[in-house]
Amino acid sequence: MRSQKHAAYAEEEWVHFREHRRGDERTISRPLRIAPAPVTLHLEEPTHRPRLAPASLVLLLVLLLACSSGKTRTEAGAPAFDGGTAEDAHGLADATGTPDLKGTADADRVADSGTAVTGASCAPLPAPTGPTRTVHPGDDLTSALSALASGDTLLLGEGTYHAANLSIRTPGVTVRSEKGDREKVIVDGDYGGGSIFEVQASSVTIADLTIQRSQYHPSHIAPGSADITGDVVYNVHVIDPAQQAIKINANNTGSSATHFADNGLVACSHLELTDAGRPHVDPVTTGCYTGGIDAHEARGWTYRDNLIEGFYCPTGIAEYGIHLWTGSRDDIVERNRLFNNTRAIGLGENPGSSRSYSDHPCAGVTVAMHYGGIVRNNFILGDDPALFASESGFDTGIALWDACGATVAHNTIFSTGPMFRSIDARFAKTGGQAVNNFASHRIAVRDGATTVIDGRGNLETAVATDFADAANHDLHLSAQASSAVDRGAALAGGVCDEDVDRAVRGATRDIGADER
Secondary structure: OOOHHHHHHHHHHHHHHHHOOOOOEEEOOOOOOOOOOOOOOEOOOOOOOOOOOHHHHHHHHHHHHHHHOOOOOOOOOOOOOOOOOHHHHOOOOOOOOOOOOOOOHHHHOHHHHOOOOOOOOOOOOOOOOOOEEEEOOOOOHHHHHHOOOOOOEEEEOOEEEEOOOEEEOOOOOEEEEOOOOHHHEEEEOOOOOOOOEEEOOOOOEEEOOEEEOOOOOOEEEOOOOOOEEOOEEEOOEEEOOOOEEEEEOOOOOHHHOOOOEEOOEEEOOEEEOOOOOHHHOOOOOOOOOOEEEEEEOOEOOEEEOOEEEOOOOOOOOOOOOEEEEOOEEOOEEEOOEEEOOOEEEEEEOOOOOOOOOOOOOOOOOOOOOEEOOEEEOOEEEEOOHHHHHOOOOEEEEEEEEOEEOOEEEOOEEEEOOOEEEEEEEEOOOOOOEEEOOEEOOOEEEEOOOOOEOOOOOOEOOOOHHHEEEHHHOEEEEOOOOOOOOOOOOEOOOOOOOEOOOOOEOOOOOOOOOOOO
């Protein structure tokens, strides 16, 4: 839910936004459309790689292995993970035989069908193994949730539930639709009562539901008097939230926080703001206090295979489609599709109060707004005339602000209209590298940032004919994308061995999220 401190963050952000398009910058050399002969560059790992605690190290290594263990072009699906991962614990490992949506114009629209959103990494949840309780529209959800014990599953029968402020304080419980069709089970907040689901416990799963019209957040994950870990939002359709669709908080803001929500998963979900919902957005001080995923002081989360679209307002500036800041760390943002958002992905923000870590993950940096992290294989697109006509327009594809040690690799960022930056690295503590990103607009480093962008296979020359069907939001490479095919720089193993569809990349990499 909104607090005065978070509103203050929003106000400061709005002030900085009005000025942020100024400042010294350096950009990559702009190549001709006729690309030079392929050159293989051997990149070093980031000089200051974050040092992880053992639990987070295991999680990150397994997720990186997931990027290198996927299907080839001819396989029907991706193989399952091998044991011990956070996703396995929730039954979310990729399943062999899941249909491959590669190359189909419908891949980005599956979110409206009630099935998993995209690709071979969104298998249905397995059947519950513990005790279950089933409720139906008209039943008291608050009482049903409070009666759950660890290991229980609450199954929601088909229909619409009018409810808000649903508190979950028991660890290890699951809330999901009875038959797995998220479009047929709707929890409607009716723009009243605060947030809809308030999660204050570990290992809680919310899945296979539509959650709409929240006064604050449809799903709000935040600890109380102890740390929480392992929460999951999976195959959820969020429609028209007045604030951010999925909010992750500590128990306080910035350096005042003492308990945190770490090592979770948001996957295979569709988050959207429609024309019907835009008039209901909470204006606060930015004029548009909404967005997709907004995580504060959150470590070790994965955000994958989501469709996030429409987060903009006629006036003011919306939050990002995915925004990880105030000391978030070691997250993975991969295989998401972000369409027609004012800002798509952001690591960090204007320097300020932030979670810090005793192991100092970035050498020479005591406090930053974001630490480490990988942003890879995302499709980012803007083509909505109403977005371009809005006060803030299509601002940024990927922003690194006061973000140390991040890697931004193999993303595709395309706009049919004006755009401030495809990738924007800013402030002195921002470092790391941007590699093999295929963009239509400028990639820039400014205001003292040291992110390496030149000589790293980044292209700013993307046009609509480079893609299979840009008009229908399919940004897979076309036969005309000669400037991107086999032109990428080499990357160390494990950083991004697969593409947006989990196809293994070739020895000579294509630039962007797709390996043709």
